[in-house]
Amino acid sequence: MGLIVQKFGGTSVADAERIKAAARRVTETYDAGNKVIVVVSARGQTTDELIELANEIIDKPSTREMDMLLSTGEQVSIALMAMAIHALGYPAISFTGGQVGIVTDSFHTKARIRNINADRIRKELDNGSIVIVAGFQGIDVNENITTLGRGGSDTTAVALASILHADRCDIFTDVDGIYTADPRKVPNARKLNKISYDEILELASLGAQVMHSRSIEFAKKYNVPLYVRSSFNNSEGTLICKEIDDMENIVVSGATVSKNDAKITIRSIPDVPGQAAKIFHEIAKKNINVDMIIQNASVEGRADVTFTVPRSDLKNALETAEKIKKDLWAMEVLYDDKIAKLSVVGIGMRSHCGVAEKMFSILAEEKINIQMISTSEIKISCIIDEAHAERALNAVHKIFGLNLVKNEVAAKV
Amino acid sequence: MGLIVQKFGGTSVADAERIKAAARRVTETYDAGNKVIVVVSARGQTTDELIELANEIIDKPSTREMDMLLSTGEQVSIALMAMAIHALGYPAISFTGGQVGIVTDSFHTKARIRNINADRIRKELDNGSIVIVAGFQGIDVNENITTLGRGGSDTTAVALASILHADRCDIFTDVDGIYTADPRKVPNARKLNKISYDEILELASLGAQVMHSRSIEFAKKYNVPLYVRSSFNNSEGTLICKEIDDMENIVVSGATVSKNDAKITIRSIPDVPGQAAKIFHEIAKKNINVDMIIQNASVEGRADVTFTVPRSDLKNALETAEKIKKDLWAMEVLYDDKIAKLSVVGIGMRSHCGVAEKMFSILAEEKINIQMISTSEIKISCIIDEAHAERALNAVHKIFGLNLVKNEVAAKV
Numbered sequence A, B: 001m002g003l004i005v006q007k008f009g010g011t012s013v014a015d016a017e018r019i020k021a022a023a024r025r026v027t028e029t030y031d032a033g034n035k036v037i038v039v040v041s042a043r044g045q046t047t048d049e050l051i052e053l054a055n056e057i058i059d060k061p062s063t064r065e066m067d068m069l070l071s072t073g074e075q076v077s078i079a080l081m082a083m084a085i086h087a088l089g090y091p092a093i094s095f096t097g098g099q100v101g102i103v104t105d106s107f108h109t110k111a112r113i114r115n116i117n118a119d120r121i122r123k124e125l126d127n128g129s130i131v132i133v134a135g136f137q138g139i140d141v142n143e144n145i146t147t148l149g150r151g152g153s154d155t156t157a158v159a160l161a162s163i164l165h166a167d168r169c170d171i172f173t174d175v176d177g178i179y180t181a182d183p184r185k186v187p188n189a190r191k192l193n194k195i196s197y198d199e200i201l202e203l204a205s206l207g208a209q210v211m212h213s214r215s216i217e218f219a220k221k222y223n224v225p226l227y228v229r230s231s232f233n234n235s236e237g238t239l240i241c242k243e244i245d246d247m248e249n250i251v252v253s254g255a256t257v258s259k260n261d262a263k264i265t266i267r268s269i270p271d272v273p274g275q276a277a278k279i280f281h282e283i284a285k286k287n288i289n290v291d292m293i294i295q296n297a298s299v300e301g302r303a304d305v306t307f308t309v310p311r312s313d314l315k316n317a318l319e320t321a322e323k324i325k326k327d328l329w330a331m332e333v334l335y336d337d338k339i340a341k342l343s344v345v346g347i348g349m350r351s352h353c354g355v356a357e358k359m360f361s362i363l364a365e366e367k368i369n370i371q372m373i374s375t376s377e378i379k380i381s382c383i384i385d386e387a388h389a390e391r392a393l394n395a396v397h398k399i400f401g402l403n404l405v406k407n408e409v410a411a412k413v
Helices: A016-031 A046-057 A063-087 A119-126 A152-163 A198-202 A213-222 A245-249 A275-285 A313-329 A353-363 A388-398 A406-412 B017-033 B045-055 B063-087 B117-125 B152-163 B196-200 B213-222 B245-249 B274-285 B311-326 B355-365 B386-398 B405-411
Strands: A002-009 A036-040 A093-095 A102-104 A113-116 A132-135 A135-141 A145-147 A170-173 A195-196 A228-229 A238-242 A252-258 A263-270 A292-297 A302-310 A332-336 A339-345 A372-374 A381-383 B003-008 B035-040 B092-095 B100-106 B113-116 B130-134 B137-139 B144-148 B168-173 B195-196 B226-230 B239-240 B254-258 B261-270 B292-297 B301-311 B332-336 B341-345 B373-377 B379-385
Touching: A002 A152, A016 A132, A016 A170, A016 B045, A016 B292, A016 B332, A036 A063, A036 A119, A046 B017, A046 B063, A063 A093, A063 A135, A063 A145, A063 B045, A063 B092, A093 A119, A093 A339, A093 B063, A093 B152, A113 A135, A113 B196, A119 A132, A132 A152, A132 A170, A135 B130, A145 B405, A152 A170, A152 A213, A152 B341, A195 A198, A198 A213, A198 A339, A213 B213, A252 A388, A263 A275, A263 A313, A263 A339, A275 A292, A275 A302, A275 A313, A292 B195, A302 A313, A313 B254, A339 A388, A353 A381, A353 A388, A353 B274, A381 A388, A388 A406, B003 B144, B003 B254, B017 B035, B017 B130, B017 B168, B017 B261, B035 B117, B035 B152, B045 B239, B063 B092, B063 B130, B113 B152, B130 B144, B130 B152, B152 B168, B152 B195, B152 B213, B195 B196, B196 B239, B196 B341, B213 B226, B213 B355, B254 B386, B261 B274, B261 B341, B274 B301, B274 B311, B311 B332, B341 B355, B341 B386, B355 B379, B355 B386, B355 B405, B379 B386
Parallel strands: A002 A036, A002 A170, A036 A132, A093 A132, A102 A135, A170 A228, A195 A238, B003 B035, B003 B168, B035 B130, B092 B130, B100 B137, B168 B226, B195 B239
Antiparallel strands: A102 A113, A135 A145, A228 A238, A252 A339, A263 A302, A263 A332, A292 A302, A339 A381, A372 A381, B100 B113, B137 B144, B226 B239, B254 B341, B261 B301, B261 B332, B292 B301, B341 B379, B373 B379
16 A cells, blocks of 8 residues: 556557556556556657657757657657556556656756656546656756656656655566676576665666666665566566665675776876876866776876776777877877776675675686776776676676575675 | 748658658748748658557547547657758747647547637747647647647647738648649649638538638638648649639639438428428437438428438438437338539629529539539539539539639639
């Protein structure tokens, strides 16, 4: 008995059969005595088709008109979802983002929600209706249609769940839940029953398969429990929630490896104060996100600075680095885009020591060289050669016992 | 120099190329120094595809949700049209029906416009923008999306033209204009340069190929000149406007034949007052539209009543007629659904006599029997055997010289 928000992604509403299946999920939840809000994305390939249509007409469409165009995808989905729920004999009513007062700023294609006036939703819920809301969209103060960018439907679902104090927000998707590692890379990866917001945020590359980090941050801020589950079967999913006591016992919750970074080294920079600041000031001006940074000890008054950037920004970053090299009287700029970032994440790291040592040891045993290291309170990341990525991931996954059930994991460390 | 509304139908915006072509039409009008409002329909088959999607889910969709679904069709078109105009280097901004304050009643799928708050359109026009508005749609007072039913985009265009006192409303479509008769049936049918609202309303079956009568009535009421023209070529179209002096010289403007009616005869009704009233009261209760009615002279205290109804309502009307037969002690009910209605229309009929005689003579000459006759101030219609429909149309078209240029027509009578 409560209020539950259920979000269905594009693959979960791709065709009539899937919409009907989703509608059955919704009515089961309603039959269990809950008030239900349904948030839907555009059907399957709709968004891509609309983008293609736009590209046939103009190279760089106005972002306002893109939002006008793309927001129709979710509008089709909500109408069909309402019809599917009606077909099962239940009351349902659909709303666009604008109709339920999801007001955003005016940054078209990547708008941020400013406030939600949920009066209309409350009224319809009180009337006994299942309320269906278009994900991904809102309106600005001048009633221009806006969209929320990547992961936007998740953001809508989480925002509604938080403002309406929902008991849970179900994220129905095409995977079963969150795994200890990517099951395509680690055959014995295990599905997690529960994971904390912080861990999933650090496991970005795992989480991104399921939810955009922006929505998770939002859920964390408003403490909305997220339940990630498959829309195609009834198996248990993964609950993403705030840290609870028994989580502390899990030292490592998951491992991940990503190949999205490239490494740049500016060699032999005269070691005087302010040099690093200059470098990263210039890089930031180009809107490039720097991840890891190391500076080696100064030798003969000169130091090397190495940093990683998204591979897609490498060209741009290299141009900037070449410019900086001249300004700083550095010697040369080197780069490597054949690297991988291996990470292990777990809340228990805070209270258990030896995790880093264990990770470095197993990599050494596997004869995998560590090029860079960065750590947070609950994460350890190493940059390694891309060629060893999957092997390293499997080794780490095994040494931390991630394939085993949780209590055993805890016991092992 | 003025304000022009330009409406493009579904075939005129069916794909990227056609949208670009339409955009060029718009910018030419803008370059000529006009303010331009563009009204667009959903692309080509979009509406049918959306209806099919709904039918895959439920037999009788809620009309509110159908409106939610179908209104996306025009929304896609306006965004693409704005992009196409941008691609030509002109300022343009698109709006949904709701965004420009087209407020309707709440009769979903066949809503009527109640009022339009055109402030936002005026502001954007004053800013120098080409304003693009989604046809066919509005919102009710509770911001539910509504659609205007058949011919809805024309209605939007005409409504905007009237409220903004536009100098002209262009209706771009897939035909060249209005013809003296259907060119598929009468090979030498001629395109009219000008025709009055009243004539086009009487020539419903001709007009319906181009515009729904509702929009024409609207245009007539607010005296908005409509210019029907092809979106595929630059040939002159047909101006639909209020009656002007030189129109009086044209006795017959067009001829048309339709096969949409069926004839019912209730035979041998005791001829006492109130019988006809009873019949048509019952028929009206079934929401069936009766067109022509004749009652023959009473023979031995009994009369026959014959009337026509839409063929699609025949079954329903026959059931009602059988019931009436018993109530009225009439003898039998006969019907014929193999009939055609041949009509000639012209404002000049008011001041010229001999039109009916000429029509009847040519049909007699062609040995075509006239079953029923009805006339209005500017129209004569005859019910004939369906088998002779095209032959009769061609004969009438020829005898009134409709293939000839207008002055000659006038001279002939």
